[in-house]
Amino acid sequence: MKIVKKPLAVLLAVSVFLLVACSSPKKNFVSDTDTRSAKAEQAEEFSFTTTDINGKKVTFEDYSTAKVIMFNMWEPWCAPCRSELPDLQKLYKKYKSEGLMIVGVYSDTDGLKDIISENGIKYPMIKSCAAFDKFQTGYVPTTFFTDGSGKVLSDVPYVGSKSYEEWEGVILSYLKG
Amino acid sequence: MSWLKNENLLTAGLLLTAVILIAAGVAMKQNHQVLAKAVRICLECIGIG
Amino acid sequence: MDNKKRTFIQAAAAALQNANVKGFFTGQIYTGAGKNVCVPGLNCYSCPGALGACPLGSLQNAVSAWKFRFPYYVLGLMMFFGAAFGRLICGFLCPFGFLQDLLFRVPSPKKLRTFRGDRQLRYIKYAMLLIMVLILPFTYKFTPFFCKYVCPSGTLSGIMLSAADSRLRSLLGGIFTWKATVLMAVVFTSIVIARPFCKYICPLGAFYALFNKVSAVRLHVDGNKCVNCGACAKVCDMAVNPVAAPNHPECIRCGKCVSGCPHGAICFTCLTVRNHAGTIDSKHKA
Numbered sequence: 480m481k482i483v484k485k486p487l488a489v490l491l492a493v494s495v496f497l498l499v500a501c502s503s504p505k506k507n508f509v510s511d512t513d514t515r516s517a518k519a520e521q522a523e524e525f526s527f528t529t530t531d532i533n534g535k536k537v538t539f540e541d542y543s544t545a546k547v548i549m550f551n552m553w554e555p556w557c558a559p560c561r562s563e564l565p566d567l568q569k570l571y572k573k574y575k576s577e578g579l580m581i582v583g584v585y586s587d588t589d590g591l592k593d594i595i596s597e598n599g600i601k602y603p604m605i606k607s608c609a610a611f612d613k614f615q616t617g618y619v620p621t622t623f624f625t626d627g628s629g630k631v632l633s634d635v636p637y638v639g640s641k642s643y644e645e646w647e648g649v650i651l652s653y654l655k656g
Numbered sequence: 657m658s659w660l661k662n663e664n665l666l667t668a669g670l671l672l673t674a675v676i677l678i679a680a681g682v683a684m685k686q687n688h689q690v691l692a693k694a695v696r697i698c699l700e701c702i703g704i705g
Numbered sequence: 706m707d708n709k710k711r712t713f714i715q716a717a718a719a720a721l722q723n724a725n726v727k728g729f730f731t732g733q734i735y736t737g738a739g740k741n742v743c744v745p746g747l748n749c750y751s752c753p754g755a756l757g758a759c760p761l762g763s764l765q766n767a768v769s770a771w772k773f774r775f776p777y778y779v780l781g782l783m784m785f786f787g788a789a790f791g792r793l794i795c796g797f798l799c800p801f802g803f804l805q806d807l808l809f810r811v812p813s814p815k816k817l818r819t820f821r822g823d824r825q826l827r828y829i830k831y832a833m834l835l836i837m838v839l840i841l842p843f844t845y846k847f848t849p850f851f852c853k854y855v856c857p858s859g860t861l862s863g864i865m866l867s868a869a870d871s872r873l874r875s876l877l878g879g880i881f882t883w884k885a886t887v888l889m890a891v892v893f894t895s896i897v898i899a900r901p902f903c904k905y906i907c908p909l910g911a912f913y914a915l916f917n918k919v920s921a922v923r924l925h926v927d928g929n930k931c932v933n934c935g936a937c938a939k940v941c942d943m944a945v946n947p948v949a950a951p952n953h954p955e956c957i958r959c960g961k962c963v964s965g966c967p968h969g970a971i972c973f974t975c976l977t978v979r980n981h982a983g984t985i986d987s988k989h990k991a
Contacts, residue, residue, distance in 0.1 A: 542886040556847045559699035572898065590771025590846075617694045638872045639699050645668060659853045664976050667921050670788035674781050681778020686767070690779060693766045694740035694750040694758040701762075701849050702751045702859040703884040704867070704876050 496641030500521050500600040527610035532585075537605050543627045546578025547653045552611060553583060553620040555590045559640035560620040561563065566643040570650060572601045577654055578627075584611055632656075707964050711797065712806075718801035721756075722746070727914050728753030732869025742777060745786040747909050748797030749852070752862040760786075761819065761856070765849035769842035787913045791920030795903055795910050796957040801858045802903055808895035809842060809942070817898045826905045827955060834908035851908060853880065857888040898978040899942035903957060914954035922975050924958065926951050930970035937962035937971060947971055 505528050526539040540546050551567060553560035564583075569580045583604040585591060595604060614623045614636050624632040641649070681687065722744050723944075724840055725735035734753055744757035760783050767776035795802050808814075837851040852859050863881060867873040894901040903910045926948055938946040940961045945953045947962045963971045 554692075554696060554698070556693065556766065557701070558770075558847055559698065559700040561847075586696070591772070615696070615736070617695065617697055617736060618699050635872070638870075639704075641874045663919065664921075666919050667788060667976065670784060670916070670919060671921065674785035674788055677777045677781025677784060678948050679781075681776070681781055684774070684777065686774070686776065686778035689767065689770075690763045691738070692740045692744065694763065695734070697734060697751045698874070699876060700880075701789040701853050702749065702856075702863055703853055703880045704863050704873060704878075 521568045525625050529606050529608040532604045542580045545580035545627050548580045548625050550582050551622045554587050563640040717802040719803050722748050723754030725754045741756045743782045747801045747858050749859040749862040762852050765842045787916035789921050791917040792913045793958040796959040805895040805900045809899045811896045813896050829905050830911040833847045834911040838908045857891050860884040860888040917952045917954050923952050925974045927970045930968045938967035
C-alpha cells in the first residue's frame with residue numbers, strides 16, 4: 480500500500496468501525512428521544528413492569544394509591560444524583576402522608592446497595608425498563624412526576640439535581656395543584 | 657515475512673496485546689459500561705451543575 | 706502529504722466523529738450503539754454530535770468505578786490506537802487538535818515556535834494523565850477529574866448543549882466558569898502558539914506519545930538523502946527536529962516536515978524494514 484494513502488486508509492477504517500457499531504442499536508438502552516415532544520407522548524397513561532432492587536416484580540399499580548409520584552432516574556456513579564438522595568429521603572418522609580411517593584429508577588447496580596444503605600433510603604428503588612425511555616434526556620439525574628392514575632404531570636422532565644428547597648417547591652406545586 | 661524484524665516485533669506484540677485486552681473487555685461486557693456512561697451524562701462530570 | 710489534503714482529512718474526521726447533526730439543534734446527545742466504541746481522539750461524549758465515546762472519559766469512568774475492575778476494553782482500545790498510529794491521531798484525527806490548527810491560522814503579530822520553559826512545560830501533560838485521569842479518579846470514586854475540572858472539549862460540548870437546552874443554562878455554575886476560562890485560555894493561546902493544549906495539557910496525547918517510537922506508522926529519515934539543511938525543523942509546529950530525533954514523543958505526525966524537506970528525505974512508513982544504512986527496502990512514496 481502506498482504510504483501517502485495511509486491517513487486515508489485510517490479514515491476509512493475509522494468510518495467502517497463506527498458504521499458497524501452504529502448498525503446494531505441496542506434496544507435495552509435509551510433511544511433518541513426529543514423530550515420537547517414528550518408532552519404529546521405523555522397524553523397516554525404511564526405504566527411499567529419491572530423489578531425492584533431485591534428482584535421482586537413491581538408495576539405502576541404498586542404505587543397507584545399515591546397522589547403524586549416522583550420518578551427520580553439516577554445512577555450510582557453520578558455524584559449529583561447521590562448528593563440529592565438524602566434530601567429526597569427527607570422529602571419522602573415529610574410528605575408521604577400527604578400522598579407523595581418517590582421512586583428511584585436505576586440502571587447500573589455497581590455500588591447501588593451500599594449507596595442506598597449509607598444514605599438511609601427507604602423509598603422504593605426499581606430497575607429502569609423500556610417504559611422509561613421516553614423520559615430519558617441523556618442526562619442524569621432526570622426526574623418526572625405522574626399522578627396515581629399514570630397521567631404525567633411534568634411538562635418536560637427535570638434535568639440535574641436540585642436542592643431540598645427547590646424540590647420541596649416543585650413537590651408542593653404538584654401536591655396542591 | 658521480511659518486515660517482521662526487531663522493532664516491528666515489539667509493535668506487533670503491542671498490537672496483539674491490545675487486541676487481547678479488547679477481546680477480554682468485550683467478554684466481560686465492559687463495552688456495555690462504556691456505552692451506559694456515554695449515553696447518560698452526569699452533568700457535574702462535565703462541569704455543569 | 707500537503708496541508709490541504711491533511712486539512713481535508715482532519716475536517717472529515719471531525720465531521721464523522723460528530724455526525725449526529727440533529728443533536729446540535731435539539732440539544733439531545735446521540736444514545737445509539739456507536740457509543741460502545743471509543744473514538745481515537747479527544748471528543749467528549751456529551752457533544753450533541755458525538756457518535757462515539759471519549760477514550761479519556763471512558764478510562765476515568767472505568768478507573769473510578771465503585772468496585773474497581775481493570776479497564777481491559779478501554780485500555781486495549783487506547784493501546785491499539787497508540788501502537789498502530791502513535792500521535793498520528795493527534796495530527797490527523799483529533800477534532801480538538803483540528804480546532805487548534807484552525808485557530809493558529811488566525812493572523813497575529815507574533816507566532817511563537819518555542820520559548821523559555823517550553824520543554825519543561827511539556828511534562829505537565831504526563832502529570833495530567835497520571836494524576837487527573839488515573840490517581841484521583843481511582844482514589845475519589847465516581848469522579849472523572851479531568852473531565853470535570855479541565856477538559857475544554859467537554860466545555861465546548863456544554864456550551865453547545867446549553868445553547869440548545871434552556872434547562873441546562875440554569876445549572877451552569879462556578880466549575881463551568883473555571884472550565885470556560887481554561888477553554889478561552891486554550892483558544893487565545895492557540896492563535897499565538899501551535900497546539901498549546903496538545904503540547905502542555907492533553908493526557909491523551911501524553912498516552913499516545915509513549916507509543917511514538919514503537920508504533921506501526923512512523924516517520925523515517927533517509928540518511929542517504931538528508932543533507933542536514935534544517936528545513937524540516939524550521940517547519941515543525943511542535944519544535945521537534947525530525948532528523949535529530951525522529952519519532953520524538955512530541956511529534957504529532959502532521960507531515961509538514963515530509964512535504965517541507967527539499968530532498969524528499971523524510972517519509973511516513975508502516976512496519977517496513979530498515980537496513981544497516983537506514984534506507985527503506987520496500988517501495989515507498991512520501
